[in-house]
Amino acid sequence: MKLDSKAPSGPIETAWSHYKDHLKLVNPANRRKHTILMVGTGLGGASAAASLGELGYHVKTFFYHESPRRAHSIAAQGGINAAKNYQNDGDSIYRLFYDTIKGGDYRAREANVYRLAEVSVNIIDQCVSQGVPFAREYGGQLSNRSFGGTQVSRTFYARGQTGQQLLLGAYGSMMRQVKTKNVELYERREMHDVVIIDGKARGIIVRNLITGELESHFGDAVVLATGGYSNVYDLSTSARQSNVTAIWRAYKKGAGLANPNFAQIHPTCIPVSGDYQSKLTLMSESLRNDGRVWVPKKQKDPRAPKDIPEGERDYFLERRYPAFGNLVPRDVASRAAKVACDEGFGVGATGQSVYLDFADAIKRLGHASIESKYGNLFEIYQQITNENPYEVPMRIYPAPHYTMGGLWVDYNLMTTVPGLFAIGEANFSDHGANRLGASALMQGLADGYFILPYTIADYIGGTPLQKVSKDDPAFKEAAKNVQNKIDKLFAVKGGKTIADFHRRLGRTMWDNVGMARNKTGLEKAIAEIKNLRNEFWQNVNVLGDKNNLNPELENAGRVADFLEFGEVMALDALKREESCGCHFREEFQTPENEPMRNDEKFAHVAVWEYQGENQQPARHTEPLSFENVKLTQRNYK
Amino acid sequence: MRLHLKIWRQKNSQTSGKFVDYDVDGVVSDMSFLEMLDILNDSLSKKNEEPVTFDHDCREGICGSCGFMVNGLAHGGVPKTTVCQLYMRNFKDGDTVTVEPWRAQSFPVIKDLAVNRTAFDRIIASGGYISSTVGSATDGNTLPIPRPIAESAFDAAACIGCGACVAACKNASAMLFVSAKVTQMALLPQGQVERAERVEAMVAAMDEEKFGSCTNEAECSAVCPKGISFKTITRMNSEFIRANIFGSGNGE
Structure with a gap:
């Protein structure tokens, strides 16, 4: 697996702007000829669909809810960071960059994080212009508060419902593009597979949750904006339906999975x-x-x-x-x-x-x-x-809350599969081993409004894309595999409920791959998950019809994927023999019980490559170099 | 405690449904109404009976997915509460509880308690936004907004689009949903440019979706889990009249 981060060299302050200046463009008249498949409509997906629609691309959006506005971004409470320095308290782009790198315990890519801090200021402006009712001071100016891991007040908020207001802003902008028909909505669809033709992501298989029909959709690029996987712990702060399925199926099609063990416990x-x-x-x-x-x-x-x-x-x-x-x-x-x-x-x-x-x-x-x-x-x-x-x-x-790990992406937010992009919580890119509060909303909107629209144009503009159709054998084969998997779930007809397996998986993950980990516990977890997975396929009971709305079936597929994913998460935690951020290995701690990093051996991103059913995946690394911050033991004393 | 439930079961939109009786045991007061249904569903699964389908997701009252009638009241009738935040401490041992989906022509039943509310999305698409193209915004603080205005706009913007207002209205009117968005945008300076077109387009879309008329009974705001004020409807009526008389050119 080749991991070329494409991170630009040179002074970090001007890196993104210089990089952007040299990306390929797509002529306005040609954009409508290009279809982009957007999976998920949370902050990342909705903001990307809106921006790409405004540019004139044809965007098809897919989401398992009945409405795009139900995505889990809606539940974010506290706020969104931006380096505006409206409070005159010494904030700056550098400081937001520095806080984020340090907060993530030096396990994120410098260039990505600097860019995030840089565009943070544009996000607030964009959201204000959409009518997001941010909190205000009596003089009418935007109000700020503080979040963890910082000594400035840079968090913008709308009472305790900031995620809701930002999502409704992005959703509104996307619905404006629905009106112009640049964006199409495919509600109650769940993505089951990515279709790869000539080595490029060219389509997806989705299940229509109401009719049970498997639909094939094709396009020039596929974007996964499918959120995080905290529900691997069963109980978490995520919405009940949040799941790993889309990124897991992409992983099985060749997309590298980065730092899966990095899960934030709030x-x-x-x-x-x-x-x-x-x-x-x-x-x-x-x-x-x-x-x-x-x-x-x-x-x-x-x-x-x-x-x-x-x-x-x-x-x-x-x-x-x-x-x-x-x-x-x-x-x-x-x-x-x-x-x-x-x-x-x-x-x-x-x-x-x-x-x-x-x-x-x-x-x-x-x-x-x-x-x-x-x-x-x-x-x-x-x-x-x-x-x-x-x-x-x-x-x-x-409680489990957010997952910093996800699909590996380069500076263009593209996974190791050409044409397959991942944005927001679904990718691994910006938060290292621990995300700071109010940075998830910032990252979702940065990716969607201000980064992906540039980098996806570079891909589309610079890649020869043959015409494809739904009749391509790759679509037929993917659909057949998906159908087989669904049939197999119904065929088990065992004696245990899906919830029972999910609870047991969650217990194993929480006890062994939670806030504190050690070698023995992780090895035990791997063995337990394997057993649980075998038992699932022998004894799960899935009721209802395949050709009807059936939440049982939906849940069964997601839990089946969690039962595979959990093992890679534990394996990743086992192989990272250091403590950093959320990943606290009891064997590696300072006398004051603080996490002890091993920068010599582990200043890298761990990227897992699928090797086939029941095979141990291959571990690759992307080295992280730090030129703009000095690596130190994090000190909040 | 033990409850007797009468739940609406309907296979799909083509078939007719009926109430089915269930008993559920082991209900405790700190459980939410949906967790009580989870227990029922768990017991149904163990008996090889298909569980009851209902929409839900965040389970903290913000995503707007859940919602059905409990004893004839949208979300169960506890003020400012979605059914996922309705706790069983509001019920007593031995109670009979009737559970049925939203009833409105514009919200057809998909299965059991799940209905199709995509009409709301189509109303928003007609104009429920400020047209601000990405990249064109000026600095956020160039436009000071008096705090009381920001607060009132927020109050209206808090709508979660659950549809309780429609379900509670004898005319199945969507006025509270539409007026909440119209109010948010009409109050804010950013919303002034499209103020007239917005209200006209959204009211036309609402009629197109066959929602009923408003007869000022305020059943909607009484059940709204986010406490959207009935005054938003008053404001929308005045916005609509203003748009009709003066048009988008502000016509004086």
Whole structure:
């Protein structure tokens, strides 16, 4: 597998602009002759479809929801970063770049991250012009707040519903292109395979979820904007349907899979309350601007929080990380909470949670001010837990939230398969081993509005693309394989539900490939996943029809893919013999229990190449070089 | 607790449906309504019966996928709540609960509790946006927006497009959905350029999709999980009259 990052050399400040100046273009009159297949309509997919439609390309969008606006980007709460320096607090493009590289524990590609920071400022302008109702100061200017891993206020927000407002902005722009017929919507379609002709991605097979029909669609390029795979843990903050299927099937067609073990466990989620639980709900990181995290100093302290005097509380983030306090990056905060609970200081019925307390902020700023900043988050919390966070501290615990790993892409956002692009959370590109808060929305929109439209033109303009049709044998064969797989799922007729397998996989992943990993646990996970996968294909029960809306069948296919993917994730974690960011290998830590990188051996991206059913995939590497930042032990103290 | 459920089962859009009775055991108060249905579905699967189909995804009240009538009320009738955020502490042991899909000509049933709401997308496509081509925006702070205006625009923009407003209305009117978008854009300075065309196009699209008329009973805003105000409908009516009289040239 050839991994040419195409990252430009020369001064990083001008690299993107110089690179862009030399990309090939497609003549406006010719663009409508080119069809682009866009899979997924979240922030990445919708913004890319809108931009490409505006340029005049013919874009076909595919999504398994009934409406593009349901994509999981809608649930992002806290905000979006941009290096505007509106607060006059010393922010700059370099600083956003630096924070992101450092936050990711030096496992991301410098050139990509610098470009991300550079276009961040354009994103805010674009969104404002679309009517996104960002929070404002009394003078009418845009308001900012702080997120973890930074010492400036660069996060723009729309109450606790920033993702919703940004997605509706992108969706609106895309719907404008639907009106002009440059963009077509194919709702309730799930992608099952990528079709490759003459070594290039030229089409996809999708299942029409209402009729069960397998449809073939062809075009000049395929873009996967299909999000992340946190649901490999079963319980996560992702929407229930978020899955790995599209990128997994692309991987099986030759796309390299990068750093799959890099999964972010978010520190502030509402803790699990029972076995029936279907979903973990995030409480935005923005809450750590005003909330203080603590546990009692006494183990298994039975007292109510209000009865524990100040002197008997351990504000462990403030204690361990005085410089950043409650706003340390997510991986650091999550691990600290886990350590507190593992040592018996956790609170609540299960002892698996810590307090996030707003009492001081309410005293300092007043009830009304806290309500205007976080009102809807407090409402969600109360709705779920039946406790009033204005009076009783929230209880929180870490939960799987975002996946930094994904399909390997070069500087053009193209995978190792020519013509197959991956954007947003589906690719691996910008966040290294840990994503900073409010950077996912930034990356999705950067890819879609300001990067892909340039790089995809370079591919289309510079690549000879023969005419293809649905009658090509490659389409017929792909469709046949997809059909066989569906038939095989129905044929098992075993005795266990799909949910049962998903829960067991999730438990194995959480216990062994979660917040702390070690060699023994990872080897155990690999063996367990193999067994579970075998059992699935002997004993799963898929009900309903194949020619009708059938969520059981959809779920079965996704869980089957998670059962394969989970193994590669564990393998990736096993082979990375260092700790970095989210990837905390217990064997590799400093005396203060901080992750210890091994830059000599592991300053690289690990890229996995498929080698066939039940074969161990091949591990390749893309070396990372750092010319604009100095590699240091991350220090938030 | 144990509940008796009467759930609408319908194989597809071509066949007719009927209520089927189910009992579900082991319901606890911290469970959401959808988690209660998950338990029912789990027990159906174990008996080799096809589970009940319902749309859902984020399960935190923001994606707008879920929604059906619970005891005749959209999303179950708890204020500002989607059915995924409706907790079983609102029910008692032994309750009988009727569950049926949105009923509206413009939202045909696809299967069981899942309906087709793509009419909403077509209404948005008719003009529910500000035409701002990527690359042409000026600096975000060149256009100061008074905080109260930004807040009111946000209140209207919070609509999740679930369709409860249509389901709750005896005329199956989509006025609250459309007026929320019209209000957001009419309040903001960025939305002024297309202000008249937008409301006219969206109202025409709404009629084309065969949504009913509004008779000012405000059933819609009473069930709206995001608390979209009935005042948005008042605003849309005035926007519509303004557009009709003055047109897009602002005609004075």
